[in-house]
Amino acid sequence: xxxxxxxxxxxxxxxxxxxxxxxxxxxxxxxxxxxxxxxxxxxxxxxxxxxxxxxxxxxxxxxxxxxxxxxxxxxxxxxxxxxxxxxxxxxxxxxxxxxxxxxxxxxxxxxxxxxxxxxxxxxxxxxxxxxxxxxxxxxxxxxxxxxxxxxxxxxxxxxxxxxxxxxxxxxxxxxxxxxxxxxxxxxxxxxxxxxxxxxxxxxxxxxxxxxxxxxxxxxxxxxxxxxxxxxxxxxxxxxxxxxxxxxxxxxxxxxxxxxxxxxxxxxxxxxxxxxxxxxxxxxxxxxxxxxxxxxxxxxxxxxxxxxxxxxxxxxxxxxxxxxxxxxxxxxxxxxxxxxxxxxxxxxxxxxxxxxxxxxxxxxxxxxxxxxxxxxxxxxxxxxxxxxxxxxxxxxxxxxxxxxxxxxxxxxxxxxxx
Amino acid sequence: xxxxxxxxxxxxxxxxxxxxxxxxxxxxxxxxxxxxxxxxxxxxxxxxxxxxxxxxxxxxxxxxxxxxxxxxxxxxxxxxxxxxxxxxxxxxxxxxxxxxxxxxxxxxxxxxxxxxxxxxxxxxxxxxxxxxxxxxxxxxxxxxxxxxxxxxxxxxxxxxxxxxxxxxxxxxxxxxxxxxxxxxxxxxxxxxxxxxxxxxxxxxxxxxxxxxxxxxxxxxxxxxxxxxxxxxxxxxxxxxxxxxxxxxxxxxxxxxxxxxxxxxxxxxxxxxxxxxxxxxxxxxxxxxxxxxxxxxxxxxxxxxxxxxxxxxxxxxxxxxxxxxxxxxxxxxxx
Numbered sequence: 115x116x117x118x119x120x121x122x123x124x125x126x127x128x129x130x131x132x133x134x135x136x137x138x139x140x141x142x143x144x145x146x147x148x149x150x151x152x153x154x155x156x157x158x159x160x161x162x163x164x165x166x167x168x169x170x171x172x173x174x175x176x177x178x179x180x181x182x183x184x185x186x187x188x189x190x191x192x193x194x195x196x197x198x199x200x201x202x203x204x205x206x207x208x209x210x211x212x213x214x215x216x217x218x219x220x221x222x223x224x225x226x227x228x229x230x231x232x233x234x235x236x237x238x239x240x241x242x243x244x245x246x247x248x249x250x251x252x253x254x255x256x257x258x259x260x261x262x263x264x265x266x267x268x269x270x271x272x273x274x275x276x277x278x279x280x281x282x283x284x285x286x287x288x289x290x291x292x293x294x295x296x297x298x299x300x301x302x303x304x305x306x307x308x309x310x311x312x313x314x315x316x317x318x319x320x321x322x323x324x325x326x327x328x329x330x331x332x333x334x335x336x337x338x339x340x341x342x343x344x345x346x347x348x349x350x351x352x353x354x355x356x357x358x359x360x361x362x363x364x365x366x367x368x369x370x371x372x373x374x375x376x377x378x379x380x381x382x383x384x385x386x387x388x389x390x391x392x393x394x395x396x397x398x399x400x401x402x403x404x405x406x407x408x409x410x411x412x413x414x415x416x417x418x419x420x421x422x423x424x425x426x427x428x429x430x431x432x433x434x435x436x437x438x439x440x441x442x443x444x445x446x447x448x449x450x451x452x453x454x455x456x457x458x459x460x461x462x463x464x465x466x467x468x469x470x471x472x473x474x475x476x477x478x479x480x481x482x483x484x485x486x487x488x489x490x491x492x493x494x495x496x497x498x499x500x501x502x503x504x505x506x507x508x509x510x511x512x513x514x515x516x517x518x519x520x521x522x523x524x525x526x527x528x529x530x531x
Numbered sequence: 532x533x534x535x536x537x538x539x540x541x542x543x544x545x546x547x548x549x550x551x552x553x554x555x556x557x558x559x560x561x562x563x564x565x566x567x568x569x570x571x572x573x574x575x576x577x578x579x580x581x582x583x584x585x586x587x588x589x590x591x592x593x594x595x596x597x598x599x600x601x602x603x604x605x606x607x608x609x610x611x612x613x614x615x616x617x618x619x620x621x622x623x624x625x626x627x628x629x630x631x632x633x634x635x636x637x638x639x640x641x642x643x644x645x646x647x648x649x650x651x652x653x654x655x656x657x658x659x660x661x662x663x664x665x666x667x668x669x670x671x672x673x674x675x676x677x678x679x680x681x682x683x684x685x686x687x688x689x690x691x692x693x694x695x696x697x698x699x700x701x702x703x704x705x706x707x708x709x710x711x712x713x714x715x716x717x718x719x720x721x722x723x724x725x726x727x728x729x730x731x732x733x734x735x736x737x738x739x740x741x742x743x744x745x746x747x748x749x750x751x752x753x754x755x756x757x758x759x760x761x762x763x764x765x766x767x768x769x770x771x772x773x774x775x776x777x778x779x780x781x782x783x784x785x786x787x788x789x790x791x792x793x794x795x796x797x798x799x800x801x802x803x804x805x806x807x808x809x810x811x812x813x814x815x816x817x818x819x820x821x822x823x824x825x826x827x828x829x830x831x832x833x834x835x836x837x838x839x840x841x842x843x844x845x846x847x848x849x850x851x852x853x854x855x856x857x858x859x860x861x862x863x864x865x
Binding site for chain 2: 181184185188192206209210213299300301354355357358494495496499500503506507509510511512513514518522529530
């Protein structure tokens with residue numbers, strides 16, 4: 115009996131092994147796009163690859179910020195079990211490239227002309243040591259205002275061009291009995307809003323020096339103190355229950371008309387679409403007042419790992435498909451972001467998407483395309499999270515004055531560098 | 532007792548005695564001439580053989596990795612482990628953060644929260660569990676129904692407990708909103724949104740979940756107390772309160788020990804409860820050391836600091852549990 119059991123087990127496991135060895139036309143993708151709209155967007159890629167005869171092995175790990183997915187990825191890579199590609203953000207790509215586990219897509223990049231079509235700021239993250247290691251999928255930007263048009267018309271508001279205009283608009287909303295600003299009191303949301311406030315208060319040069327170069331003088335400056343003052347002003351316009359609220363619930367407040375405006379990245383557009391709202395008719399998208407002409411971005415990238423030779427063809431197919439114009443257009447229309455290539459026609463995009471594409475092109479050419487510190491594209495995660503902590507403590511009252519906030523911010527960033 | 536000569540038959544025809552004294556021999560006796568037989572030696576060894584795989588796994592995966600973590604805390608590991616020893620910088624940073632009280636650093640928040648949460652969670656669970664067990668032990672009619680009702684929350688994971696209590700304690704959605712709708716409009720209970728009180732909501736949810744289990748442990752302990760002792764005390768004129776305080780509770784000391792160990796390990800493990808219930812709390816004010824460790828190791832790519840914080844957690848727990856264990860088990864062996 116025992117002998118039969120041993121033989122049976124050996125046979126079963128041997129079949130499992132042989133099944134693996136034969137699999138070459140397969141793409142294994144780790145990601146955290148598990149919500150309805152996001153999964154539908156990824157499905158476009160799946161179908162594109164299926165047309166070329168590649169099977170799609172999905173490795174989804176839910177969790178909006180990607181923390182769980184990145185932990186799973188770390189475990190897989192440490193075990194030597196590389197996926198073909200993984201959804202990754204900025205500095206993670208560079209970290210893994212420094213560890214020597216990424217593949218090399220330079221040939222494909224040359225053939226497809228990525229050097230010219232992908233914005234330079236993105237190339238900082240997808241090219242390591244002269245070699246292409248990741249294929250950018252999209253460009254989200256965070257300095258947007260999302261406004262409920264019905265409420266806006268009711269209070270007689272117009273597009274705010276400066277920060278003071280914005281405060282006046284919020285006052286009008288408060289007087290009309292509507293919650294002026296919908297905010298979710300989680301540290302990344304507060305920090306995402308603060309990114310826009312810093313850019314608006316200090317201008318593009320200041321943002322770059324402070325948030326990307328982490329220049330001490332800029333971080334200690336009065337402009338930074340004024341940014342914190344402005345943030346404090348905005349926080350007076352949120353409802354008392356804002357602490358801990360998820361971002362999509364804040365967007366829902368705007369969609370329903372309970373609140374006037376939300377300061378959020380353009381993934382919020384996906385929520386409006388899911389609620390069947392159209393830009394211009396039901397909602398308005400403006401750049402955060404004072405930031406027109408600049409784009410604070412974050413970008414999802416597919417990091418390509420150093421897979422064994424029999425899987426390299428599948429990886430090249432995946433990379434080519436990801437940066438193909440048709441996929442970039444189809445995917446980003448659904449996702450709400452802007453294509454990672456500047457030469458994709460904007461015919462399929464809605465009004466906000468068209469504005470986003472135009473803004474990206476202008477920012478790329480004008481050098482005003484900056485990485486979002488809150489979203490992990492301005493500086494490495496240690497610094498970014500220290501920054502988010504300080505902003506969140508300021509919003510929730512543990513840090514009481516703007517002066518203290520500036521001191522704490524400098525201390526935290528220096529400590530985390 | 533009349534001793535039979537060496538034989539393999541079980542000794543059954545001895546004079547009747549109390550259960551505590553009879554020795555029912557089921558194993559073959561030692562053969563006085565040839566030494567212990569192979570079969571008996573194997574049967575002595577059998578428990579050790581069965582436990583050996585778990586023992587080996589514990590040595591490697593628990594103690595081995597504790598040593599690995601201690602090693603990493605002296606390195607400069609960031610995203611990935613690096614094995615070059617660089618010194619105690621991680622500990623120096625943590626030490627500095629321990630005294631950052633205004634505004635409180637994440638580490639300071641974590642350790643003070645652990646103190647508050649740990650103390651309240653263990654104390655309230657023990658008291659509540661004991662109280663409920665004493666009440667249920669009064670030979671009431673519905674005991675069979677009440678006991679599982681109190682025990683059910685333990686079947687829920689921390690995540691479910693956290694999410695359910697989050698909705699219940701949310702001022703806009705749960706208790707406060709409901710009481711407002713019922714007419715009591717001046718009721719306020721927004722602890723979960725308040726940076727100073729959010730840790731107490733974690734205590735509430737945790738206590739709700741674990742007291743039933745502690746109650747079951749104490750109930751079992753109470754049932755194990757010999758009724759004769761209680762009757763003797765009552766005859767001697769002890770009031771109910773004195774009875775419980777002087778006799779029953781001291782007899783429950785082993786149960787206190789087990790309950791304390793269970794609660795202490797649940798309190799240390801409470802990462803998911805904090806995340807599900809408070810998402811870290813306003814401005815990170817509900818963090819526990821486990822949240823701090825996870826955040827620094829996996830989100831901030833500061834593995835050395837995360838490892839150092841884990842080592843400090845371990846040292847704190849050891850400092851509390853080992854003396855307690857030692858004092859309890861030493862007395863038992865007397």
